[in-house]
């Protein structure tokens with residue numbers, strides 16, 4: 038029965054992948070046309086203001102194209118190009134964008150960043166996505182308000198569970214909420230595609246986060262207590 042269940046999930050994922058890449062291709066073609074036309078306008082138009090409108094069309098089309106590339110990546114995972122990434126900066130950017138949502142929900146922010154944290158090794162857009170998913174979950178768990186704690190730090194003697202067990206320095210990011218918490222019986226399902234307890238959830242957030250972190254050879258741990266809150270901890274390799 039477990040096997041059947043697994044198969045169904047695989048089938049659904051495969052179908053979504055096919056749909057996504059088909060759709061992406063169909064959308065890309067007209068976007069190319071729009072972009073070319075807007076670029077032409079940008080050259081032809083006289084007024085600075087009109088040129089600015091045309092420029093906005095071009096840059097928004099570029100943004101859509103990027104989104105579509107991401108969608109295709111999701112359908113057909115490939116190796117992510119890693120660079121040196123400032124994790125404190127990524128997190129502050131994400132938190133600034135959530136500021137008004139947090140005010141609305143009466144959620145306080147405790148931002149505890151280690152300013153001397155060295156850069157980590159990663160693919161910035163994917164890491165942003167992974168942390169955004171965790172932050173959104175934390176906020177969604179605090180319906181009646183609460184505190185979101187986002188902390189970064191340096192762990193000098195972390196031993197990888199696999200391999201030689203040589204001490205490796207790592208960066209740690211903790212995302213902690215004082216929300217509803219996760220019942221014991223749900224903990225094992227968290228990363229299963231389509232597992233959701235939310236009326237409008239898709240249940241893909243944590244699956245994606247886990248997939249991205251796996252690609253970074255990173256570790257993700259969760260601790261939770263019903264009625265008290267949840268903490269997700271991510272360990273990332275440093276860019277050395």
Ligand SMILES: Nc1ncnc2c1ncn2[C@@H]1O[C@H](COP(=O)(O)OP(=O)(O)OP(=O)(O)O)[C@@H](O)[C@H]1O
Nearest residue numbers: 174175178218233234235238239240241242243267
């Ligand atoms: N911080 C958290 N506090 C309490 N429950 C959580 C937390 N993070 C995840 N969960 C539980 O795990 C489930 C799966 O999370 P996931 O992010 O994969 O999907 P979702 O949030 O339901 O939907 P989506 O992210 O696609 O909008 C959630 O529905 C929720 O029950």
Ligand SMILES: [Mg+2]
Nearest residue numbers: 170174242243
């Ligand atoms: Mg989610």
